[in-house]
Structure formats: structure tokens, C-alpha cells
Amino acid sequence: MDTKLDLLMQVIAQKFRRRLLAWYDAHARGLPWRANGDPYRVWLSEIMLQQTRVAAVIEHYQEFLRRFPTVEKLAAASEASVLAAWSGLGYYRRARMLHAAAKIIVREHANKFPNSEKQLRALPGIGRYTAAAIASIAFGEPAAVVDGNVERVLQRVAGKRLTREELWETATALLDQQRPGDFNQAMMELGAVICTPRAPACLTCPVIELCIARGELAATTKSAPQKKREIDYALNYRDGEGCVREVFLVQRPRNASTMAGMWELLELTHVNGTSVALFTLKHSITVTDFKVRVWRGSQPSHAKGKWIPLPRLPKVALTGLARKILRKAEML
Numbered sequence: 001m002d003t004k005l006d007l008l009m010q011v012i013a014q015k016f017r018r019r020l021l022a023w024y025d026a027h028a029r030g031l032p033w034r035a036n037g038d039p040y041r042v043w044l045s046e047i048m049l050q051q052t053r054v055a056a057v058i059e060h061y062q063e064f065l066r067r068f069p070t071v072e073k074l075a076a077a078s079e080a081s082v083l084a085a086w087s088g089l090g091y092y093r094r095a096r097m098l099h100a101a102a103k104i105i106v107r108e109h110a111n112k113f114p115n116s117e118k119q120l121r122a123l124p125g126i127g128r129y130t131a132a133a134i135a136s137i138a139f140g141e142p143a144a145v146v147d148g149n150v151e152r153v154l155q156r157v158a159g160k161r162l163t164r165e166e167l168w169e170t171a172t173a174l175l176d177q178q179r180p181g182d183f184n185q186a187m188m189e190l191g192a193v194i195c196t197p198r199a200p201a202c203l204t205c206p207v208i209e210l211c212i213a214r215g216e217l218a219a220t221t222k223s224a225p226q227k228k229r230e231i232d233y234a235l236n237y238r239d240g241e242g243c244v245r246e247v248f249l250v251q252r253p254r255n256a257s258t259m260a261g262m263w264e265l266l267e268l269t270h271v272n273g274t275s276v277a278l279f280t281l282k283h284s285i286t287v288t289d290f291k292v293r294v295w296r297g298s299q300p301s302h303a304k305g306k307w308i309p310l311p312r313l314p315k316v317a318l319t320g321l322a323r324k325i326l327r328k329a330e331m332l
């Protein structure tokens with residue numbers, strides 16, 4: 001690039017950093033994982049925040065840390081207890097990878113948390129984004145991140161769609177070398193609270209003067225409509241020993257492609273057309289909207305499953321939908 005233009009870009013980038021960081025210093029949300037730069041906590045928060053909203057993560061993060069306060073405790077735990085603590089966050093593969101990575105850290109790194117983007121990348125469940133997020137936030141390494149929020153901010157500032165590689169290059173060029181962790185979090189924060197997907201709050205944006213789009217970019221393609229499905233479950237319950245109420249749950253196969261090994265209610269393939277469902281609820285998983293009907297079950301005769309006393313339910317790795325149904329039935 002022409003050196004004069006290059007200089008101009010650098011001045012603009014510097015202005016962008018200064019304004020963004022000043023805004024972040026004044027307005028950053030007090031999220032629990034920001035309280036200290038402990039790499040274990042930063043790692044845990046970043047894994048939980050993949051595909052899960054901040055509000056839902058806050059609910060589970062503290063409880064998970066209470067159960068597994070250090071990477072050693074996590075490594076020593078059983079998979080069932082890790083999955084149970086993860087229950088409600090969804091995408092359980094993340095929990096299995098977290099557990100596997102904790103074991104590697106303890107066994108192969110002698111409990112010392114890998115402290116560079118490169119080393120982090122080698123751990124299960126840690127990709128380009130997560131390695132850069134942990135390296136920058138916990139260790140101050142100048143590694144830029146691109147997640148959905150950052151992508152939107154960059155596209156709007158640039159006023160056009162950018163390819164994946166252009167996104168990483170632009171984020172890297174903009175990154176503040178002195179405060180990379182704060183800069184990365186500030187970009188995500190801006191995308192989450194101001195530069196939102198719909199109706200961005202441009203009038204309160206700290207970098208509006210440096211932004212080309214100043215609003216939503218024109219849509220290019222329409223997202224595919226959600227598929228609709230109906231599904232029926234049996235809520236089987238009884239009073240067990242000592243009159244403690246029990247509910248009948250089945251375990252998903254160990255090799256299921258989703259939520260392997262998690263517990264759920266018995267799915268019904270046929271329902272009696274003359275009876276009335278106990279209740280219905282809506283549930284969405286990725287591209288499908290489910291209408292879920294829950295029926296009072298009779299004694300399950302053939303199904304392999306377990307009667308679980310209600311007081312034990314909080315320790316069982318339930319699918320998100322099973323949790324929702326049991327909550328609605330006031331059993332959880």
C-alpha cells in the first residue's frame with residue numbers, strides 16, 4: 001500500500017483502539033470470569049460461551065467452579081459428574097473435550113496451564129478462536145479473535161462482507177498490542193450490547209465515526225426457515241421406597257451423534273388419539289422447532305431405563321429438553 005495511505009490507516013486504527021478501550025473501561029459488564037485472569041477460569045468461560053448465551057453461562061459458571069475449582073479437580077472427576085455439572089448448557093461434546101483437556105494438562109503439562117496460543121491449540125476442544133481468547137485474556141499474548149460478534153462489528157466498520165481470512169487479518173491489524181485481552185473482549189462486548197444483529201444502537205457507539213455502515217449491512221441471503229416437528233414423551237412417575245417420588249428416564253446411546261450418554265424421558269412413537277397430553281411446550285434445537293407433547297406414562301414394560309428418585313435429579317446429566325420438561329412438571 002502507498003506509504004501515506006498506510007500511515008493514515010494506522011492513525012485510524014489507533015483512534016479505533018483508543019475509543020473502544022475507553023468505552024470498555026467505562027462500560028464493561030461485570031462478568032464473573034473477568035474478575036481474575038486465572039487461565040482455568042478464562043478457559044472454562046470461553047468453552048461455556050461457545051454457542052451459549054452469556055446469561056445462561058452465568059447461571060452455570062459459578063456452580064461448575066464450585067464443583068471443580070481447579071484443573072486438577074476437573075481432571076480427577078468422573079465423566080458423569082462433569083456432564084451432570086454441564087447439564088443445561090447443551091452441546092455436551094464441549095464438556096467431554098474440556099474434561100479430556102484437563103487430564104492432558106495435569107498429566108502432560110505437570111499442572112501448568114499451557115501459556116501460548118500455539119500450545120493451547122494442541123488441546124482437545126480448543127480451536128483458533130478459543131486459543132487466541134485464552135492466550136490474550138489470561139496471558140496478554142497479542143492474538144486477535146474473531147467470533148460472531150467480532151465478525152459483525154468488522155463487517156460494519158468496513159462497510160462490506162469480508163471473507164474468513166480477511167476477518168482474521170483485519171482483527172489482527174486492529175488489535176491493541178498493549179491490551180490484547182481487553183481489546184478482544186471489548187470487540188465482543190461491542191457486538192453483544194451495541195453493534196447488535198438487529199437495530200444496532202449506533203448513537204451510543206464509541207467508534208461510530210470510524211464506521212462505514214453505521215447500521216445493518218443489506219442482507220445477502222435469507223437464512224433457511226426452521227423445520228417444524230412434533231414429538232411425544234412419556235412422563236412415568238411413581239412413589240418409590242419411603243414414598244419418595246421417582247421418574248423413569250432412559251439413557252441415550254453412548255455412540256449417539258448428539259447428547260451421547262445423557263438421560264431423557266422415554267420418547268413415544270404412538271399416542272392414544274383419545275387421551276389428553278399433560279402439557280405441551282416448545283423447544284428449538286439448531287434448525288428445528290419442536291412442539292413437545294408430554295403424556296402421563298403407564299409403567300414402562302419393555303424399555304431399558306432407570307427409576308430415578310427426584311432428589312437425585314440435580315446430579316443426573318439430563319438433556320436440555322428433559323430438564324425443561326421436568327421443570328415444567330415441577331419435579332426439578
Ligand code: ADE
Pocket residue numbers: 045046049133185188189192
Ligand atoms: N464471548 C466469548 N467470550 C467472551 C468474553 N470474554 N466476553 C464477552 N463475550 C464473550
